[in-house]
Amino acid sequence: EAGVVQSPRYKIIEKKQPVAFWCNPISGHNTLYWYRQNLGQGPELLIRYENEEAVDDSQLPKDRFSAERLKGVDSTLKIQPAELGDSAVYLCASSQRGGNTEAFFGQGTRLTVV
């Protein structure tokens, strides 16, 4: 069974440019998370989906970040415009259902904003 797939693995962009990350969760997993992880820190939740519904986006900086999960499967996270402080690893994770089940992570996208 394929795991959580993310692309791209690495991305370098100039500040003020847009960037998008893509995530394909494990088949059958209804819950999808986007996390941001800075060096030396734990993952910070940005948004959680249950199927196609964003049920928790309280930590998503909505002035520049947006996300979507069309048809409750793949998801895209976008930043526009990017700032230097957005440099981090963006992790996608999925689980079978919301709550009380383990989440599996993709390999992450390492974003560098210069």
Place this chain on the structure above:
Amino acid sequence: QKEVEQNSGPLSVPEGAIASLNCTYSDRGSQSFFWYRQYSGKSPELIMFIYSNGDKEDGRFTAQLNKASQYVSLLIRDSQPSDSATYLCAVEGGKLIFGQGTELSVKP
């Protein structure tokens, strides 16, 4: 107060010793507790989960949960150099929240 707190370390133990990693959480309604291991440059991988008070053992790993004290721990017996990594505590109470991680170094 952070929702999930861990000692950032680094925690250094000799090979063969017991490593003890601790985590406290603030939400009393939390129901599920997870330990993830993260090697440098890699994504987190699940190593243990626990839902009920008490101990849960899996090989060299033992997770301990005390909901009254809002405390969860991970013990690694017979620590090996390959256990050197950052260990992340995660708590589920409607959303999965991570601590900042504890860096473990096992010295040969």
